Ligand SMILES: NC(=O)C1=CN([C@@H]2O[C@H](COP(=O)(O)OP(=O)(O)OC[C@H]3O[C@@H](n4cnc5c(N)ncnc54)[C@H](OP(=O)(O)O)[C@@H]3O)[C@@H](O)[C@H]2O)C=CC1
């Protein structure tokens with residue numbers, strides 16, 4: 685299939701506006717992730733999102749090797765690969781070893797984008813989930829960011845950015861960064877539209893990437909609300925599309941990139957088929973009025989996560 689996915693400029697790189705997520709719950713086995721990624725490459729995906737904590741780096745690396753082997757792609761450079769620094773390594777001296785571990789897992793020499801996963805640090809390997817609050821603190825962003833900058837200067841990644849950062853935290857980074865964050869990857873979908881974040885990032889030249897664009901259906905941190913939203917279904921029906929496609933197209937029309945996960949062949953094809961039609965002003969206006977509902981995985985994974993969230 686011809687790759688007709690639009691590209692966006694991010695930190696001096698071009699990035700396909702849709703990326704395939706590789707986080708799943710319960711975590712899929714390596715063979716499932718590998719075959720889903722190979723299938724996705726065959727369907728035109730060129731952008732993949734992983735993280736140390738997902739446990740999917742190895743399988744993604746194997747899929748890339750396989751795609752090269754069977755000639756689906758000619759060179760690794762045709763792909764855009766993102767990984768993320770986990771909270772147990774969110775301190776200056778642990779960042780370079782962490783990205784090297786991710787690269788080793790992926791069998792790659794460089795990442796395209798390396799993100800700080802959360803503005804949080806775990807003092808040790810969490811003793812349980814939800815992580816006890818005494819094991820969690822707010823990241824020392826200045827020292828961690830300088831190590832992220834070193835990752836880029838060393839050529840371990842082409843661009844650096846953050847994830848789940850508030851505008852307040854972004855402002856902090858911008859006050860000292862030699863290399864500003866290229867991306868903030870945040871939850872964004874018609875039920876959590878990120879209007880303020882979108883305006884802030886536009887003004888500061890930071891690209892917004894949307895994770896959970898379908899509400900992370902099927903995971904313990906997600907829900908099915910997107911698929912139960914009558915308005916989205918109504919719009920989808922009228923256009924001969926699905927609610928998922930309407931959501932993904934909506935994110936794209938906001939100027940954000942879309943990171944969505946499907947390991948199902950038909951749905952991954954459906955999800956990438958959003959670039960030759962558009963939403964009307966009237967439809968966009970109706971979506972803009974949907975009551976907002978933030979669904980944060982912090983409250984699932986961290987004890988008193990909502991209190992902590994207020995600090996971030
Ligand atoms: N930075 C961060 O903190 C976070 C990053 N992420 C990243 O973003 C990616 C996407 O987010 P994620 O939480 O996975 O959730 P999504 O919002 O992309 O939803 C994925 C779920 O929806 C299902 N699905 C996918 N396409 C369709 C469709 N067309 N119709 C119906 N159901 C569909 C999938 O099932 P199936 O596979 O069976 O199709 C899966 O259960 C993650 O994989 C991860 O890479 C996610 C959360 C947080």
Ligand SMILES: O=C[C@H](O)[C@@H](O)[C@@H](O)[C@H](O)C(=O)O
Pocket residue numbers: 707735737738905981985
């Ligand atoms: O342990 C915590 C979880 O992994 C969570 O914070 C992340 O996995 C997040 O939901 C994501 O998918 O990026």
